[in-house]
Amino acid sequence: MGRFPALAGVDLDVSDSQIVLLSGHNGAGKSTLLRLCAGLVPLASGSAVVLGNDLGKSRSAVRRRVGLLGHETFLYEDLTVRENLDFWSRAAGATKEDGLSALDRLGVASRLHDVNVRGLSAGQRRRVSFAAMICRRPELWLLDEPHAGLDAAGRDTVDSLVTEAAAHGATVLFVSHELDRADALADRHLVIDSGIIVDETRRADTSTTDSDSVPLGAIPDA
Amino acid sequence: MRDVLLVAAKDLRIERRSRIGTAQVLPFALLVLLLFAFALDPDRGLLEAATPGLFWVTVLFSAVLALQRNFGIEAEDGIIDALRLCGMAPSSIYFGKVLALVVQLFALEFVLVIAVAVFYNLEFNGIPLLVVISLAATLGIAATGSIYGALSARLRSRDTLLPLLMLPLLAPVLISATRGSEIALRGEVGTGWSWAALLGLFASTYLIVGAVLFSPLLEDA
Incomplete structure (x- = not known):
């Protein structure tokens, strides 16, 4: 990731069917984390397992099972x-x-x-x-500002699709700057700053156990 | 094979829709042929002798333009990332792009042959050999060009870098196609087949190299 790693020391487990919101300042590393989970960015160090596949060994197996909505x-x-x-x-x-x-x-x-x-x-x-x-x-939805550019009806449609996907077993990681709407949608809210998760809040009615946990990635300091 | 045809059909549809080939590449190729005709017209013998070389140089320059467009569309709007995510084998994407390019270049060559007949007042002999040489040379150009097209797809300097990378490597194709076409046009078909075989060998080699290299090229693009 160059001389200044976009992610440093991110340690993250996400369960099946969870909807996870990533927020933070511009350049905090949110989009890089999504691209890493999609298998588009190589790991500089550490390890990451997405949908049971080790990204350090094979990224192609992950790619066909994820859906990425990026800025492009x-x-x-x-x-x-x-x-x-x-x-x-x-x-x-x-x-x-x-x-x-x-x-x-x-x-x-x-x-x-x-x-x-x-x-x-x-x-x-x-x-x-x-x-x-x-x-x-896709089994894993990676959405970078999914509400951006959409009208009110479009935003509602996105929210209902995300909720429906999670109900059917898909895991959703999404980045948003519209925190009121995004918080209402998410089960967990992670705040990233300078490539590190600095804060996490969970919705009160969300319950996860270790047994159904699917590790998304653990990326120590590069 | 399904993915190869899917990619080729997509590229040809984009080409038909954008009309870059018919509105820019074809007029450019015709203009080059016409300028050569003006430049060498006082010496009809030289023009006739140089026709095969002029034809293939024109095809090569036109291929560079077509390739820049062909891979430029993949570099826009994150398409390369989408291709990496979609699960298609990189070799299928490579063969699909080569196929689309071969179709475009072959159509271009057909029009250029008519232009050569009109501008240069040339008589055609050894047509079966000419067709085989055209097919093998076009395949070689497309196979090689698609490798370098992928290599330079996301570079800001791709428009200038692509011909610099590609043209030296295609010198054997230019020489073989020119020699083979000269022999065919003279009606001495027998010795021309060895040039056609050489072109076939070059095309096959680069198709294999491209199929192997396209995956890492797509990763780095």
Whole structure:
């Protein structure tokens, strides 16, 4: 991670079906932690186990089981919404129908399906990106500011999808700066500063046990 | 094979939609051929003798433009990360991109052959050998170019770096394709097949190298 590690000494266990909020200042290391969990960033030192896979040994096994919603759209601008969803769903082993169903869940109007992504607003692109992510049915959702750019209805849709995914066994890690909304959604709230978890709060009704704990990662000082 | 066709179809669809090939690469190639025709017109003998070389140099320069576009689209909006996450084998992505490029370059060469016939008033002999040479040379260019396209995809200097990396390595393709085409056009087909075989060997080697290297290249891109 270069001379100044984005993460240093993060020690984190996340259970199945948990919704975990990561917050902190810009540059605190939140997005890097998500990318690390997605297997996109190599470990400089320490160890990390995601969905039972050691990221130090093989990151490819993890990648196909996670869904990442980043700051970038992950969409081809010269393809239509339908063509993008068709490509990404089939690339991940899902079907065209899965892609269309995901668009429907995100509330992307059918009149937009044949519009080039280049012609969409930021909020519409965000919805399409989200649809491209969920059509793969990931087991671990990694969402970097999922509410950004969305209108009120879109934000409610994201919240309900996250809650539903967790209810069906998916684990959700998300970054947000809208703490009121995010806190209401999350089971746990971790505050990161300079690559270290400095504070943690848990929702009162959340109960986790060690037996169902799936270690996400433990990254000591680089 | 399904993923190879999926990637190739996606690339060709983007190309058809953006029209970079028809609106920019093809006019550029035709302009180069036309300028050579103007430059060498006083000496028709030299123009005729140089035609195979001029043709393949034009194809090479056009391939650089097509490759910059082909891998530029993967560098936008985090697409490379999405490709790494989607679970497709890197070799499938590589072969898909090579296939799409071969289709584009072959279509370009078809138009350029017509342009050569018109601008240079050339008669064509040994057409089966010319077709095989074109196919093998195009495959070699696409196989090599796709490796270096992936290597330079996320670099800010990729537009200038790609030709610097790629063109020296494609010198054997340029020489073999030019020699083979010269022989075919003279109607001495027999000896031309050895150049075609050399082109085939080069293309096969780079396809294998590309399939092996594309995974680490995608990681570093």
